Amino acid sequence: MLYYSHKGAKEFMAKPTKKILIIDDDANIREAVRLTVEEQDFLNIEVTESADVASGIQQMKAIRPDIVILDLHMPDKTGFDFMNIVHKNKLLAKAKVIMLTADDTLGNLFKAEHKGIGAYHFLGKPFNISELQALVLDLSLLS
Numbered sequence: 001m002l003y004y005s006h007k008g009a010k011e012f013m014a015k016p017t018k019k020i021l022i023i024d025d026d027a028n029i030r031e032a033v034r035l036t037v038e039e040q041d042f043l044n045i046e047v048t049e050s051a052d053v054a055s056g057i058q059q060m061k062a063i064r065p066d067i068v069i070l071d072l073h074m075p076d077k078t079g080f081d082f083m084n085i086v087h088k089n090k091l092l093a094k095a096k097v098i099m100l101t102a103d104d105t106l107g108n109l110f111k112a113e114h115k116g117i118g119a120y121h122f123l124g125k126p127f128n129i130s131e132l133q134a135l136v137l138d139l140s141l142l143s
Contacts, residue, residue, distance in 0.1 A: 017044040018140045019063050023056035023082065024049075024071035024100070029125070033069055033100065033132070040133050043140055053077035057085055060092050067139050069132075072101035072108060080111060096139040100127055 020037055024030045030049045038045050048063055050056035052074055060068070068086075072079040079099055086092045101108065104124035113122075121139070123132060 015042060015044045016140065017046060018067060018136075019046045019048070019065040020136070021056065021059050021063065021065040021068045021095075022047060022049045023051075023053065023059075023068065023074075023079075025051050025074040026071070027051070029071070029100075033127075036127075036129050036132050037069075037136050039129075040137065042137055053079075053082045053085070056082060060086065060095065064091070065095050067096045067098065067136060069098045069100055069136075072099055072103055096142065097121060098123060098132070098135060098139070100125060100132075 022030050022033050024033070030051075034047045034049065037047065046063075048059050048065065050059050053076060056068075056070075059065075070079045070082060079101070083097065086095070086097075098121045100123050102125040104122065109122050121135065123135070
């Protein structure tokens with residue numbers, strides 16, 4: 001017979017830790033996204049928030065997130081501007097990006113794909129909680 005100790009099962013079932021950077025100019029959206037990604041049982045989540053592209057780039061360099069959840073339209077620069085900056089740095093370009101936007105038009109979807117954001121990583125606002133959680137989990141398994 002094969003026996004498993006409770007301690008051994010916990011060690012086997014240890015949850016991976018993933019760093020997530022949320023970049024959105026709306027504090028309410030950042031909070032909703034943070035609560036959404038923290039409310040699941042499969043990952044330990046470390047969330048960092050930024051209100052604009054400039055601070056988002058600084059946070060990218062400081063924490064090297066696994067996943068970035070990015071708004072498209074912000075006051076000074078857009079999410080596409082952020083992607084252009086990130087793609088110039090190979091270390092930063094390893095992060096998976098989810099674009100979360102109220103402007104989820106087909107044109108923006110194609111532009112996002114051209115920037116390396118897959119169609120399944122392009123979510124409209126208001127977002128579906130389960131869909132965002134599943135996408136974060138899926139991208140976490142890939143990294």
